[in-house]
Amino acid sequence: MQTQSDPAQELIGLVQRLSLARSLPEIQSIVRTGARRLTGADGATFVLRDGDKCFYADEDAIEPLWKGQRFPLGQCISGWAMNNRRSVAIEDIYVDERIPHAAYRPTFVKSLAMVPIRTLDPVGAIGNYWADMRRPSDHELDLLQALADSTAVAIENVQVYEQLDAARTETLQCLARAAEYRDGATYEHTERVADLAARIASELGWEPHRVALLRLAAPLHDIGKLAISDAVLLKPGRLSEQEFEQVKGHAEAGASILDGAHSDVLRMGRAIARSHHEWWDGTGYPYELSGTAIPEAGRIVALADVYDALTSPRPYKDAWTPERARDEIVALRGRQFDPDVVDAFLRLG
Known part of the structure; x- marks a missing residue:
């Protein structure tokens, strides 16, 4: 049995932590x-309630449950507690008909x-479960119910x-597409870059959840073009050094647009x-970073962006x-592009 601290202080701390939680796994x-x-x-x-099922999403116990x-x-x-909308305490589970005894015997x-x-x-x-028979007190039930209410x-x-973060991400991705349209690119460009970047990341061994984040974040790579004037961005001839x-300022402008983001997708998009x-x-540019000082997501999207730009009219x-285009990527291996990223790209065929 775990050592019990002061319940009131423990509950206050838990409520404070729950108020700052930003994901269901963190709450669990x-x-x-x-x-x-x-x-x-x-x-x-x-x-968690899952339709007409009880899903035992997480646990902390002396033995598996x-x-x-x-x-x-x-x-x-x-399920009984949910259906009846009230707490229940059972001193001896094997004399209570509400308990599926077969499911509890191995525990x-x-x-x-x-x-x-x-x-x-x-x-x-x-x-809450105990290995010895005991009657959970009304006070203990009140503590657990207070925790459940905060949960x-x-x-x-x-x-x-x-929901708010998804709406913000969707809005920014629409803006990113608008930025691509401004210099002659298309909606399909952002989608192709995201798809290729995700496939390269998978080939590099990224976990699936990080690959999914990259697929959502990659279209934001040129959102900073919204800050560049049409006179410069759409100029048909050669740009002056000043232009x-x-x-080049669009890289930092894009980071500024995404500055202060809290979601994993937008933080990756900023990088x-x-x-x-x-x-x-x-x-x-903009900071003349080299090697692994460049975020890996940026190194991957850099190659995907260049490849798609080369192969698109x-x-x-x-x-x-x-x-x-592949020959050009190979020629820039170790100069513009991370050698490992190039190799993963080539393995895709």
């Missing part, structure tokens, strides 16, 4: 460990307490935050916008063949 981590400490329990579970499993609402005590559990997350319309439940608020906050400096014109040998040039 706070609750599964905090619920156990509140009552000195031997185990705790975080259960049911993490990752789903049970019908009517066949588990967490250490002898007694339990279960509270719903949001009593008006429960979205889940929090469970419900945290979940709602995360949902609102995610070229203005164009890409700022670094996708840096060169591996340090002769790029523009008002000032014809499209290169894929073979010619």
Whole structure:
């Protein structure tokens, strides 16, 4: 059994941490460990309602319980707590007909307490378990219910935050497409760059969730072009040195547009916008970074952006063949591009 700290102070700390949580996994981590400490329990579970099922999303216990499993609402005590919208304490689980005894026999559990997350319309439940028979007190149930109520608020906050962040990301990606249109590129360019960047990242061994982030962030690479005047961006002839400096400013301008972002997608987009014109040998812009000082996402998008630009027709040039573009990428290996990124690109065929 865990050592129990002062319950009131423990609860205050948990509520404060939940108020700052920005994702469901973060909430789960706070609750599964905090619920156990509140009552000195031997185990705790975080259960989410999944249609007509109870999904045991997370746990913290002396031995494995049911993490990752789903049970019908009517066949588990967490479902009972959700359906009846109230807490329950059971001193001896094997004399209670609401308990599916077969599911509990392989576990250490002898007694339990279960509270719903949001009593008006429960979205889940929090469970505490003990290896010895004991009657969870009303005070312990009140502590767990207070934690569950704070958890419900945290979940709602995360949902609102995610909706707002998704709307902001969608807006910025629309702006990024507008930036591409301004200099003769197309919507398809941003999509192709994102797709190629994601495939290169996968080939480099990135985890799937990071690949997904890169796919969403890559279209933001040239959003800073919105800050460049049409007279310079759309000039048909050769740019003067001063005009070229203005164009180069789009990298930092893009980073500024995305400055202060909290989501992983927009933070990655900011890093890409700022670094996708840096060169591996340090002769790029805006900061002349070199080697691994350049964020890896920026190194990947740099190659994808150049390859697609070479193989796409523009008002000032014809499209290169894929073979010619690959030869150019190889020629710039170790100069403009990260050798590992080039090699991964070539392995894609």
